[in-house]
Amino acid sequence: MEIKNITAMQQDAPDQGKLRLSVVSNTGYAPIQDAVIDISYTGDPESTVEEVTTDQNGQTETLELPAPPLEYSMAPSENQPYSEYTFRVSAPGYETLTISGAEILPDATALQEIRLRPLAPGETIDNIVIPAHTLFGDYPPKIAEAEIKPVSQFGEIVLSRVVVPEFVVVHDGSPMDTTATDYxxxxxxxxxxxxxxxxxxxxxxxxxxxxxxxxxxxxxxxxYTEWYRNKGFDFTITSSTAFDHKWIYGRNIFESISVIVDELFANYLSRPNVKQPILTQYCDGQRVSCPNWMTQWGSKSLGDQGYQAIEILRYYYGDNMYINTAEEVSGIPSSWPGYALDIGSSGAKVLQMQEQINAISNNYPLIPKIAEDGIFGEGTQNAVRVFQSVFGLPQTGVVDYSTWFKIQEIYVAVTRIAELNP
Structure with a gap:
């Protein structure tokens, strides 16, 4: 793919996208204050467009950066729909890290989490290069598979129920590439x-x-099927588009996508009388044709026409496709109470949440300490609102489904730090 020169890219970026960065230590979930981030156009590293410093929570303010016209991402086009930026990140006591190719889309907020390693003798600068987006770059098409896997009655049997794992092991390459890193x-x-x-x-x-x-x-x-482990591999899934999805080490994500994943993460798609989640394959529908699979550009067109998510899915996969919920979410210390916690709520679940918020505030001092009394008052509401602001959730002050699980996730992360650093 030919890289445009910097002058052409600036001329082709009349819109604005937003960017928020956070910097944490990769030895735990500890935010790094006073990290300095120089932002430049990828391809012209000397063209610093912004220099920002992280706050007590290891975060920057939300920045606005030039991006291409919105219509480039709304229909298949030869024009790159996102601008590419390079971040050079430095902090006392940590290695310097450079991330190149971060994507900024117009009318969208990009979120870039940066993990820095403590400085070791002889280490200077690490580099991460983000390749092109799958809808713009050139990637191999998915190799078709059966959407429902046969369950072997011998040897390693599949899991007995659908469980959302705390972690997946991603093999960053094709399955047979023994040089690829597992993350x-x-x-x-x-x-x-x-x-x-x-x-x-x-x-x-x-x-x-x-x-x-x-x-x-x-x-x-x-x-669920332990697909790769039953073939003798030590990973869950690969980053190869020919076999699985595209996962990119170190890339930025987008707030609109993040909020939806937080809302839906325990769901999956199922068919009647089939226990396993359905292997829902898809393709872009422009460069690659895939009858009986969802196409990404086609799903965009249906969304434009007002179709709801389940209607889009049934359009491609059939009317007997349903949204199901996993029986268990791994790695959380306290299960979802089944209702939102708000002003006037009380009891054991409120107390657990207050204790967890206070533990998190030890690492994120902008989150105020609150009384651990099991009563959801204004102080608790304010702390929840600050927590939501720090971790990119809608700032409602209400502990809804997404906020509850985000509190669990961050609490586990910060208490593991405490265990590692007694």
Whole structure:
């Protein structure tokens, strides 16, 4: 793919996209304050357009950056629909990291989490290069598979029920590539990364939901059937588009996709009398044709026409496709109470949430400490609202489904740090 020169790219970027960065230590979930981030156009690293510093929560303010016209991402086009930026990140006591090729779409907020390694003797600068988006770059098409896998009665049997894993192990290459690195990735982070790599965040919310559900169901089929482990491999899924989805190490995600994944992450797609999640395959529908599969551009068109997510999915996969919910979510210390916690709520679940918020505030000091009394008052509401702001959730002050599980996720992360650093 030919890279445009910087002058042409600036002229072709009349719209604005948003960017928020967060910097944490990769030895735990500790935010790094006063990290300096130089932002430049990819291809012209000397053209610094912004320099920002992280706050107590390891985060920057939300920036606005030039991006191409919105219509480039709304229909198949030879024009690149996103601008590419390079981030050079430095902080005292940590290695310097450069990320090139981060994508900024118009009318969308990009979220870039940056993990820095503590500085070791002889280490200087690490580099991450983000390749092209799958709808714009050149990637091999998916090799067709049966959507329902036979269950062997011998040897390694599949899981007894559908469970959302805490982590998946991503093999960053094709299955037979023994040189590829394996990464442990939180399940939700994996889904957000894949969706940000496979579709555009500027698309209708129903289209994003349909694609996210297809990505999650496919992934949970790999988990449920232990597809690769039963073939002798030590990973859950690959980053090869020929075999699975595109996952890109170090890439930014998008807020509109992140919010939907947080809302849907325990769901998958099923058919009547079939226990396993359906292996929902798809293609772009422009460069590659895939009868009986969902096409990404086609799902965008249906979303434009007002179709809901389940209607988009049934249009492609048939009327007997249903949205199901996993029986268990792994890696959480306290299960969802089944209702939102708000002003006036009280009891054990409120107390657990207050204790967890206070533990999180030890690492994120902008989140105020609150009374651990099991009563959801204004102080708790304010702390929840600040938590939501820090972690990219709608700032309602209400502990809804998405906020509850985000509190669980971050609580587990920060308490594991405490265990590692007694």
């Amino acid at each position: 442990y990735v939180r399940y939700k982070d994996y889904i957000k990364n894949v969706a940000s790599s496979e579709i555009y965040a500027t698309w209708p919310a129903a289209t994003i939901r349909a694609n996210v559900l297809a990505i999650m169901s496919f992934t949970l089929n790999r988990v």
